Amino acid sequence: MADGNGTLAQVRGLVKHFPITRGTIRKREVGQIRAVDGVTFDLYRGETLGLVGETGSGKTTVGRTMLRLYEPTAGEVIFDGVDLMSMKGKDLDRMRRRISMIFQDPFASLNPRMTIGSIVGEPLVVHEAGNKKKRQARVQQLLELVGLNPQFVNRYPHEFSGGQQQRIGIARALALDPELVICDEPISSLDVSIQAQIVNLLDRLQDELGLTYLFIAHDLSMVRHISDRIAVMYLGKIVELADRDSIYLNPLHPYTQALMSAVPVPDPDLLETRERVILKGDIPSPANPPTGCNFHTRCPVVRTDHCPLEEPELRELRPGHWVACHYAEEFLQ
Amino acid sequence: MNELLRIEDLQTRFYIRDGTVNAVNGVSYSINEGEILGVVGESGCGKSVHALSIMRLIPDPPGKIESGEVWFDGQDLLTVSDEEIRQVRGGRLAMVFQDPMSSLNPAMTVGFQIEEALQLHLGMNDQQAEDRTAELLTMVGIPDASNRLDDYPHQFSGGMRQRVMIAMGLSCDPKLLIADEPTTALDVTIQAQIVDLMKRLQAELGMAVMWITHDLGVVADLAEMVNVMYAGYIVERGNVRDVFKRTRHPYTLGLLRSLPGLEADPGAELATIPGIPPDLIDLEPGCPFAARCAYANEQCWTETPVLEPTESERHTVACWRWEDIMRGAV
Numbered sequence: 001m002a003d004g005n006g007t008l009a010q011v012r013g014l015v016k017h018f019p020i021t022r023g024t025i026r027k028r029e030v031g032q033i034r035a036v037d038g039v040t041f042d043l044y045r046g047e048t049l050g051l052v053g054e055t056g057s058g059k060t061t062v063g064r065t066m067l068r069l070y071e072p073t074a075g076e077v078i079f080d081g082v083d084l085m086s087m088k089g090k091d092l093d094r095m096r097r098r099i100s101m102i103f104q105d106p107f108a109s110l111n112p113r114m115t116i117g118s119i120v121g122e123p124l125v126v127h128e129a130g131n132k133k134k135r136q137a138r139v140q141q142l143l144e145l146v147g148l149n150p151q152f153v154n155r156y157p158h159e160f161s162g163g164q165q166q167r168i169g170i171a172r173a174l175a176l177d178p179e180l181v182i183c184d185e186p187i188s189s190l191d192v193s194i195q196a197q198i199v200n201l202l203d204r205l206q207d208e209l210g211l212t213y214l215f216i217a218h219d220l221s222m223v224r225h226i227s228d229r230i231a232v233m234y235l236g237k238i239v240e241l242a243d244r245d246s247i248y249l250n251p252l253h254p255y256t257q258a259l260m261s262a263v264p265v266p267d268p269d270l271l272e273t274r275e276r277v278i279l280k281g282d283i284p285s286p287a288n289p290p291t292g293c294n295f296h297t298r299c300p301v302v303r304t305d306h307c308p309l310e311e312p313e314l315r316e317l318r319p320g321h322w323v324a325c326h327y328a329e330e331f332l333q
Numbered sequence: 334m335n336e337l338l339r340i341e342d343l344q345t346r347f348y349i350r351d352g353t354v355n356a357v358n359g360v361s362y363s364i365n366e367g368e369i370l371g372v373v374g375e376s377g378c379g380k381s382v383h384a385l386s387i388m389r390l391i392p393d394p395p396g397k398i399e400s401g402e403v404w405f406d407g408q409d410l411l412t413v414s415d416e417e418i419r420q421v422r423g424g425r426l427a428m429v430f431q432d433p434m435s436s437l438n439p440a441m442t443v444g445f446q447i448e449e450a451l452q453l454h455l456g457m458n459d460q461q462a463e464d465r466t467a468e469l470l471t472m473v474g475i476p477d478a479s480n481r482l483d484d485y486p487h488q489f490s491g492g493m494r495q496r497v498m499i500a501m502g503l504s505c506d507p508k509l510l511i512a513d514e515p516t517t518a519l520d521v522t523i524q525a526q527i528v529d530l531m532k533r534l535q536a537e538l539g540m541a542v543m544w545i546t547h548d549l550g551v552v553a554d555l556a557e558m559v560n561v562m563y564a565g566y567i568v569e570r571g572n573v574r575d576v577f578k579r580t581r582h583p584y585t586l587g588l589l590r591s592l593p594g595l596e597a598d599p600g601a602e603l604a605t606i607p608g609i610p611p612d613l614i615d616l617e618p619g620c621p622f623a624a625r626c627a628y629a630n631e632q633c634w635t636e637t638p639v640l641e642p643t644e645s646e647r648h649t650v651a652c653w654r655w656e657d658i659m660r661g662a663v
Contacts, residue, residue, distance in 0.1 A: 195591070264528075283520070
């Protein structure tokens with residue numbers, strides 16, 4: 001939980017634009033995909049921050065840019081007091097040991113020609129941690145930690161089911177004792193009955209190892225289950241950020257409200273009573289985002305004389321409850 | 334209500350190098366005219382294969398429809414000639430697939446792909462087909478439809494492409510539309526739009542819909558009846574309220590419990606179903622769920638349960654122990 005443990009990471013004004021180019025020999029830039037467009041948030045030690053949004057909202061790019069898998073266009077990521085974005089070489093490598101990542105597609109993120117022992121042990125080799133014997137012992141320990149039989153070290157990824165493959169990915173992510181784990185949609189490619197197993201595993205590991213999670217997902221019901229705080233992204237910007245219960249009980253941004261009402265719930269009674277907001281149209285292209293409030297093209301409560309003209313700032317309406325909407329006050333309960 | 338489709342003991346297998354995959358293992362049920370049926374299950378439970386078997390779209394080899402009858406509109410689709418099944422497919426019986434990008438031809442305009450079906454099945458001329466296509470695209474909510482007939486699939490967004498697929502499915506006024514995970518690749522807000530559209534179209538056109546999905550929430554929202562499938566069997570079937578509120582099969586129960594509800598206590602540990610689904614190659618006799626079931630006894634391991642009525646005739650379950658479980662005797 002976000003208690004007095006302090007801040008582990010601060011993301012400040014993070015921007016990542018990808019160039020759109022034409023021509024092969026003489027490449028020229030004809031535009032930019034504004035994948036992440038000024039994102040600011042804090043990560044508290046030991047908490048799980050859920051980052052939700054639809055396709056193209058930039059949530060994965062935020063995670064990858066924090067790890068410097070992408071070079072940011074602008075902005076800072078201060079991890080434990082040091083700015084990751086200005087680090088180079090050995091210093092950066094040392095910092096990277098403290099942050100790791102779990103990927104969405106477990107099979108695609110495991111090398112099919114490596115045994116799971118060498119996959120899980122690879123971070124130890126890369127970062128020159130311990131000798132061969134120590135590394136082997138560590139791999140065994142990691143496999144046990146994620147609920148896999150340590151005798152499977154010499155098997156290959158295809159011999160495992162999707163849920164087990166994700167466990168392998170988790171073991172690899174934990175190899176170097178990270179403090180922060182960026183979970184990029186770790187359960188969305190798994191079957192329903194397996195998702196719960198992985199979520200419980202992540203919960204248990206957090207308790208045992210004191211991990212901090214940035215949990216990226218589009219499944220709001222799972223995010224609510226696992227997160228302490230939740231940030232909702234739309235077109236490269238955070239539109240709302242608050243603790244879990246505030247987001248679910250009193251969402252202040254019209255987009256969050258629509259997103260919540262669109263979550264399918266397997267309960268016919270609940271479906272009859274709840275109010276549904278069906279958004280019109282599609283998410284606009286991040287290459288050409290709308291002016292002003294970028295949600296104004298789909299917003300059910302848009303004021304056409306204001307919203308398309310002025311961009312709303314992320315404001316703290318209640319302690320810890322941030323929202324980027326000019327008219328959010330109207331939804332305060 | 335008139336019966337539109339009746340399936341009797343449908344069995345489909347795939348013969349591959351590693352053995353025989355028992356994909357669909359004796360499925361029987363019926364759909365009434367104008368009914369929305371949800372078919373739910375996890376990957377590999379046979380939900381898509383059973384639908385493809387109905388359409389006779391199983392590649393043979395390696396697949397083979399071993400036995401069964403599929404009565405649709407007075408014909409057994411499994412015995413009619415290839416020519417006759419082509420007449421039915423895309424006409425009275427249409428299908429919408431999961432991934433709209435790979436089921437639309439990227440090199441042909443959207444208009445052409447829909448007009449083709451209209452000319453083939455209904456013998457329309459160019460002008461009639463074009464007018465009807467514009468009408469269909471408007472009906473599924475594509476803005477400015479008549480100006481988009483000459484656009485190619487890549488010029489549409491994912492949600493819009495799925496609308497195109499639905500328009501194509503609807504083009505010849507089907508009596509039954511089979512939709513195989515039509516919203517799985519889409520975002521939730523777009524999924525909500527498509528589900529809403531489907532409800533409206535079904536009410537307007539009165540066709541029957543089979544909606545195949547792994548998402549129990551979508552089924553609860555949309556369907557009237559639901560089949561829960563596991564390892565190629567229907568393990569529970571009934572109207573939505575019965576199946577979701579008076580759940581009788583331990584698998585269905587496990588699935589519902591493993592989902593964090595929006596109203597449930599968010600901090601609590603999620604209930605899980607231990608283990609993984611069985612390998613469908615050389616499936617052993619006995620209840621397919623026995624290995625993961627907390628209630629399995631001797632009988633469950635040796636005899637395969639068949640669907641039997643529960644408290645209501647229309648709510649059936651394939652479990653030897655449902656009464657014991659309900660009474661709390663185990």
